[in-house]
Amino acid sequence: MTNIIEIKAVKREKAGKGASRAVRRTGWIPAVIYGDKKAPVLFNVEEKVMVALLNKAGFWSHQFEIDVDGEKIRTVCQDVQFHRVSDRPIHADFLRVSETKE
Numbered sequence: 001m002t003n004i005i006e007i008k009a010v011k012r013e014k015a016g017k018g019a020s021r022a023v024r025r026t027g028w029i030p031a032v033i034y035g036d037k038k039a040p041v042l043f044n045v046e047e048k049v050m051v052a053l054l055n056k057a058g059f060w061s062h063q064f065e066i067d068v069d070g071e072k073i074r075t076v077c078q079d080v081q082f083h084r085v086s087d088r089p090i091h092a093d094f095l096r097v098s099e100t101k102e
Helices: 017-025 047-054
Strands: 004-011 028-035 038-046 063-068 071-082 089-096
Touching: 004 047, 017 028, 017 089, 028 047, 038 047, 038 063, 047 089
Parallel strands: 004 063, 028 089
Antiparallel strands: 004 038, 028 038, 063 071, 071 089
16 A cells, blocks of 8 residues: 655646746745646645655655645645755656556
8 A cells, every 4th residue: 555645735836947946035936837738737746745755765666646726636745946056956856647547
């Protein structure tokens, strides 16, 4: 049985460098969900939540149920980018888990 971790997130409308920097200044991390032949979902997750998850053992093998403003999407974390000096997470990519495929 796979452990599924729930993450609360807030949908974001703007993409790009300027919008992402503005999000990071407020203590949130920009992220995206993609895959399964569906449109990508842009969202923000709290930095402290992401850091806590990254420090847990088995982070890369867990599934996440991301609640983006009421829409729950099952994912796995594909990649996390870190700031090269401070080593803080600056962006996360999540891949949708299909309910019909392995």
